[in-house]
């Protein structure tokens with residue numbers, strides 16, 4: 209009982225330290241694109257981890273790998289990542305991962321996005337929830353452990369990587385391919401605290417060019433209007449959208465999702481999200497480009513997803529005599545980790561001790577960790593800081609409750625010691 213009290217006191221005493229860590233992390237603007245300040249944040253973290261007895265390695269994605277798999281015109285700066293390791297002489301080891309990059313600030317903030325502000329029990333700033341809050345909590349957990357002389361029962365490898373928010377080949381993907389993930393287990397701190405996430409949908413982005421024939425708009429019957437053709441395609445795609453949306457995984461979704469939509473499992477998704485076409489008001493448009501994404505449940509294979517889409521479009525082409533071209537760009541694959549594995553159970557127990565019962569869930573968003581575990585075959589689950597709906601991750605006034613950050617410190621110490 210005394211131990212428990214001491215632990216509680218220590219966590220409370222560290223509140224300022226926790227807020228200071230998070231403030232410093234948010235002040236380094238690692239938004240991507242362009243992702244210019246990755247080396248700065250890694251350089252800031254290294255002495256902090258060294259102070260806790262970790263060995264640190266700066267890992268830059270090699271130029272040839274970057275060129276081939278990740279580089280784009282909107283990115284600039286070194287693709288730097290951090291690997292911090294500490295051998296506790298334990299039998300088992302855990303890799304702990306999250307990302308250091310954030311999405312750009314965007315508009316509509318009531319405070320400065322890169323100058324965190326504490327208000328009514330919450331801290332506001334870009335990345336406080338996704339996902340710098342979990343990094344600050346991890347540092348605080350290490351600080352609590354040192355103060356109370358609590359040894360980790362796992363050897364630790366901390367992978368704090370970059371370019372997750374932009375992909376398709378993030379720092380973590382490179383870590384997986386380079387053999388830098390070696391733990392018996394992997395904890396992904398990128399996520400929310402609603403449930404223990406063991407499944408995600410895979411992501412396939414697509415682009416479609418619909419062709420017409422341009423001519424003077426006063427005699428439209430002499431040409432083919434590509435925008436009207438694209439409209440027919442969009443109408444037909446609604447059939448595919450409904451068919452795909454009814455496809456359920458055996459993995460459950462979060463209870464929040466069930467409450468708001470009635471849906472009990474994660475499903476596949478099909479969206480048209482962008483349209484672009486036309487030259488001038490008086491020109492019948494020669495082409496129209498449609499773009500969107502298809503998210504697929506772990507039970508689907510990306511090859512089948514592409515084939516289903518292509519076959520569907522073939523029918524549309526024949527039915528309406530439409531000329532079109534499809535390009536598919538696969539993103540992060542789906543993730544499915546055994547929900548009854550020993551590791552998932554340990555994470556669930558540690559989380560339930562702090563937060564009350566936590567369900568095993570899946571999400572329809574994609575994670576780069578899915579790519580990593582496809583290579584490493586590590587048992588994995590994702591459990592992060594806060595409620596993402598309230599936190600408005602990726603939106604204006606991103607925030608996280610200080611109580612949630614402290615609870616995450618409690619969770620980490622409970623899991624590791």
Ligand SMILES: [Zn+2]
Nearest residue numbers: 338339398399
């Ligand atoms: Zn994230």
